[in-house]
Amino acid sequence: MPRIQLLVVQPTPFCNIDCRYCYLPDRTNKAVVAEATLTNLFSQVFASGWVRDGVTIVWHAGEPMVLPIDFYRRAFRLIDGLKPADLSLTHSFQTNGTLIDDAWCEFFAAEQISVGVSIDGPQPLHDINRRTRSGNGTFVRTIAGIRRLRRHGVPFHVISVLSPESLAAPREMFEFYVDEGIERVCFNVEESEGGHVSRSFGEAGIADSYYRFLREFWRLAAASPDKFAFIREIDEATQQVLRPEEAVFFNQLVEPFAITSMDWAGNLATFSPELLGLKNAAYDNFIIGNINRDRLIDLPQQPVLKKMLADITAGVELCRQHCEYFSVCGGGEPVNKLAENGTFVSADTTYCRMSKMRATDLVLDLLDGVEQRGAVLSEEGIRQLGAVVIASDSNDAAVPFA
Amino acid sequence: MSLRQKYREIVAKLMTPGAIGMAVLLGSAAPGAASQEPAGQQPSSAQGERVSERLAAIREAVSAVAGAQDATTDAAGETRLAWGNWGGGFGFGLPWGNFGGGGPWNNWNNWRNGWHNWHNGWGNW
Numbered sequence: 001m002p003r004i005q006l007l008v009v010q011p012t013p014f015c016n017i018d019c020r021y022c023y024l025p026d027r028t029n030k031a032v033v034a035e036a037t038l039t040n041l042f043s044q045v046f047a048s049g050w051v052r053d054g055v056t057i058v059w060h061a062g063e064p065m066v067l068p069i070d071f072y073r074r075a076f077r078l079i080d081g082l083k084p085a086d087l088s089l090t091h092s093f094q095t096n097g098t099l100i101d102d103a104w105c106e107f108f109a110a111e112q113i114s115v116g117v118s119i120d121g122p123q124p125l126h127d128i129n130r131r132t133r134s135g136n137g138t139f140v141r142t143i144a145g146i147r148r149l150r151r152h153g154v155p156f157h158v159i160s161v162l163s164p165e166s167l168a169a170p171r172e173m174f175e176f177y178v179d180e181g182i183e184r185v186c187f188n189v190e191e192s193e194g195g196h197v198s199r200s201f202g203e204a205g206i207a208d209s210y211y212r213f214l215r216e217f218w219r220l221a222a223a224s225p226d227k228f229a230f231i232r233e234i235d236e237a238t239q240q241v242l243r244p245e246e247a248v249f250f251n252q253l254v255e256p257f258a259i260t261s262m263d264w265a266g267n268l269a270t271f272s273p274e275l276l277g278l279k280n281a282a283y284d285n286f287i288i289g290n291i292n293r294d295r296l297i298d299l300p301q302q303p304v305l306k307k308m309l310a311d312i313t314a315g316v317e318l319c320r321q322h323c324e325y326f327s328v329c330g331g332g333e334p335v336n337k338l339a340e341n342g343t344f345v346s347a348d349t350t351y352c353r354m355s356k357m358r359a360t361d362l363v364l365d366l367l368d369g370v371e372q373r374g375a376v377l378s379e380e381g382i383r384q385l386g387a388v389v390i391a392s393d394s395n396d397a398a399v400p401f402a
Numbered sequence: 403m404s405l406r407q408k409y410r411e412i413v414a415k416l417m418t419p420g421a422i423g424m425a426v427l428l429g430s431a432a433p434g435a436a437s438q439e440p441a442g443q444q445p446s447s448a449q450g451e452r453v454s455e456r457l458a459a460i461r462e463a464v465s466a467v468a469g470a471q472d473a474t475t476d477a478a479g480e481t482r483l484a485w486g487n488w489g490g491g492f493g494f495g496l497p498w499g500n501f502g503g504g505g506p507w508n509n510w511n512n513w514r515n516g517w518h519n520w521h522n523g524w525g526n527w
Binding site: 215216218219221222223225231234235238241242243244245246247324325326327328360361363364366367369370371 | 408409411412413415416424425426427428429430431432433434452453454456457458460461462464465468
């Protein structure tokens, strides 16, 4: 039986800004999901038995905050009315932050919503790509939204897309987060997806640039461990390498329905969330059904899903057979394979060389560094590490080696 | 020294009781910006041992060291040093136990939103 862990809902495809790297083709469309569509979705999801240990709903678009707060108040009550009483459910928003006002902050707090804000670093780096339709930068409005979240005590994280410019500026990125009190950070790389061709992927040595960026950011963050609660790429690379051998590993991106996405019209997709909205004749635009027309429990039998699953599984097998990093990745991300290699039935991509291989290399190198830089860690030094401050251009003083 | 022995010693140090997150400890071992390697130099995958072998040896070491620490603390009647007490990274308290559940978001790659089913920031996880 499928197991839905993440439900991505597009309330509208519309976005109020026009980022240069955006891959969504329909972001000028102001359509809004109907309440009847939400009812069909959630009543079928909850009745399916496919949600067991809790589910996260990500309101993603487009820009979800272009819709009024009352839209979400009604939607949340609708969902509450359908949800089994004992099911844990979390609502999350991914936003560009430009529309956050006091009323939104009060709503986030009242509903305990997880908020992710897209900001690409300090203004000169952010405004390279994150612009309005008239070509103006959005930094001023986004940082105003973040500061408002902080004033209201709303927990949030940020996602920063790394450009070639920001990859060369780890210290500037680090200082920006610290100065703004941003404690939870996720880094994305600019990918080739859909019709978008990544500027980063065209740069020579981009994977090594990513490695050096992450290493320097990691070093700086380790010197100020009280400044960050979460650095996704570092925390997860560490966990994936330094995990017990008996740990269960699971790649949601290649499991049908683990991540299920629905657009405003009720069209459903699975595997990589980015697939929903992309055009592809061979896979019926990746749409496996429509919640207003089809029964959710019948979707596993859809020919297009079976075709996608067969090809994605074949691609995972190629990874398993040939990739040294398979155990930290589990077969990669289908959307990247298709965009970069032209087929799901393929193995490594520039995306995985950057985000998986080099991140893993870095953890391995740092483990070796522990051995090479004196062989012995001082237990007392480890305990005191949080109080250590590293000199700006040398970390010798900070390393807690005996 | 064998790969297994090498990593068992390193992992044992990293898991010193009372230590902060492993990611913080590892980051402190990163060379500074002034000592960047020349452009184009390949990182660890070119150093000899296969990456898959190194990963396997590390995980075996993690299991072995964790098992040893559990046994020690149990025998002493002290608080059991469960995996859940260890911060894998900067996120103190991100439990290893997430792997056992089979469903962390941590392999939702670039599209990932940073949300975790164990941590939404509101302290109710």
